[in-house]
Amino acid sequence: QKEVEQDPGPLSVPEGAIVSLNCTYSNSAFQYFMWYRQYSRKGPELLMYTYSSGNKEDGRFTAQVDKSSKYISLFIRDSQPSDSATYLCAMIKLTGGGNKLTFGTGTQLKVEL
């Protein structure tokens, strides 16, 4: 079983929809959680990182962490065609894990006009 599970999609939504992207994890030692956006043939770009359970908002993006359920989410409000990309969740255990990130496999999102 993988430490981090992420539905690969593809997920197709109409422009303006609210998008929900999710990851589950099995190891409670993970402390920090990140979301990356990756456009085709480009490197991953950091969207947000968060530590504690709860919500963190940045513009149209909201990251949510539920450590008790080992579940993280990224919400995108008022989705745009420019949001079409692959979204990767990542997490890190700073104690005993060095500085290595554990990635989900990515969810492919397409926002259609």
Add this chain to the structure above:
Amino acid sequence: DVKVTQSSRYLVKRTGEKVFLECVQDMDHENMFWYRQDPGLGLRLIYFSYDVKMKEKGDIPEGYSVSREKKERFSLILESASTNQTSMYLCASSFSGGRQGGTQYFGPGTRLTVL
């Protein structure tokens, strides 16, 4: 803004050639990483370095080596390129310890094709 640059965006090499991929970061990060990314397999860690001249194997180090002579520069070397090393190669860097939560910043990637 964090900047991680990679020496080439696209590279075509022949089987058996020695290949050098270079990565430079300008944020004084202690840690640097090399990944490859393949469809359906996600990001896989090849090697990482937490200090100058220090290196550690990742999940798939076979067929690769690395060099870190300066803090800002991390090189990936394919000693004898093979067709199964055709892939997207991504470099990343981060602070050590808990600074910024260990968040890694990625370069634009090098798409390597080995013929």
